[in-house]
Amino acid sequence: MLHGRTTLSKFLIEQLKDSADRQALAALLVDVAAAIKAISAVAAKGALAGQQGTLDTVNVQGEAQKPLDVLTNEIILRHCDWGGLVAGMASEEMDEPFEIPSEYARGKLLLLFDPLDGSANVDLNSAIGTIFSVLEHPHETAPAxxxxxxxxxKQLAAGYAIYGPSTILVLSVGQGTHGFTLDREIGNFILTHPDMRVPVETSEFAINASNERFWEPPMQRYVEECKAGKTGPRGRDFNMRWIAAMVGEVHRILIRGGVFMYPRDNKDPSKAGRLRLMYEANPMAMLIEQAGGAASTGRARMLDQQPEELHQRIGVVLGSRAEVERIESYHQNFDAGTDKPFISPLFNERSLFRPEARA
Structure with a gap:
């Protein structure tokens, strides 16, 4: 496979030529890529397209919708509902699964997607993207x-697009994780990042530190150890990053390593996490695992989790395998009551912040 000369279509034909079902998957991914091209064109226009600001509507999560949320959702539906490839679709922006119109043939695949990840970044001209997952429809009847x-x-394929200085599509069909850059002059995605690999170890982590007071003790322990740097038990300095868009965080990890954490916390006890399992955590977990990394809830492998709801939330830890396994071990030790809380040496001997010092 020649680096820089292989188009997405050629790549999919080579990877998915074994059977008619695999060829249908390839055709659906081409349709998804066409939708991503359309979204890229709209997103690139920014305020010129009138897609900034916030609407008066909210999605099923209770989050205010951006005009681009609604438009990108419609773009994907319209590119993928007509070809006889999907039995049904589900999206972050729709309460219930989308039924294929009766005038179209129904296929054997299920498409789930977050049409605009990081939509809060739209007005900031910062990282945004699209995340998708493909499953097999297990029955001949219309999907319930x-x-x-x-x-x-059980995912057959997963991927994301990130809309930045260039538009990059990253996907896996179970044979590694590969990146394609959109060549706008010819309108094709070209293979530019074959067989992406996540370094086993890292000195970089990403987390929203403003939620620290709500985290469970194992997560507080891990982050405190990273922040302690050379003076702490890790014995080396770490860098902290936060883009506020999962596509940006995962793309950075695939390019140069790291660990991304959006753990469950007690900020809202009714929610088991912030990110959605079906169309955010699962597809990203597949991509990371196919690239040699690991993805976890903090306590167990992400891809083993049995969904109970379409819009189910979950805690997410993914990236370099050594760090994910360390975080899992901290949670296991905490649950078993055998962990030792980390105390920063900066405040160990004397500090105005120690309780005995304030007494």
Missing amino acids: LPDFLQPGK
Whole structure:
């Protein structure tokens, strides 16, 4: 496979030529890529397209919708509903699964997607993207909600697009993780990042530190150890990053390593996490694992989780395997009552912040 000369279509033909079902998957991914090209063109226009600001509507999560949220959702539906490839679709922006119009043939695949990840960044001209997951429809009849509720290990394909200085599509069909850059002059995605690999170890982590007071003790321990740097038990300095868009965080990890954490916390006890399992955590977990990394809830492998709801939330830890395994061990030790809380040497001997010092 020649680096820089292989188009997405050629790549998919080579990877998915074994059977008619695999060829249908390839055709669906081409349709998804066409939708991503259309979204890229709209997103690149920014305020010129009138897509900034916030609407008066909210999605099923209770989050205010951006004009681009609604438009990108419609773009994907319209590119993928007509070809006889999908049995149904589900999206962050729709309460219930989308039914294929009766005038179109129904296929054997299920498409789930977040049409605009990081939409809060739209007005800032910062990182945004699209995340998608493909499952097999297990029955001949029209899909019902339970048909979508499959663990991530059953995904046939997963991917994301990131809309930045260039538009990059990263995907996996179970044979590694590969990146394609959109060549706007010819209108094709070209293979530019074959067989992406996540370094086993890292000195970089990403987390929203403003939520620290709500984290569980194992997560507080891990981050405090990283922040302590050379003076702490890790014995080396770490850098902290936060883009506020999962596509940006995962793309950085695939390019240069790291660990991304959006753990469950007690800020809202009714929610088991912030990110959605079906169309955010699962597809990203597949991509990371296919690139040699690891993805976890903090306590167990992400792709083994059995979904209970379409819009289910979950805690997410993914990236370089050594760091993910360390975080899992901290949670296991905490649950077993055998962990030792980390105390920063900066405040160990004397500090105005120690309780005995304030007494």
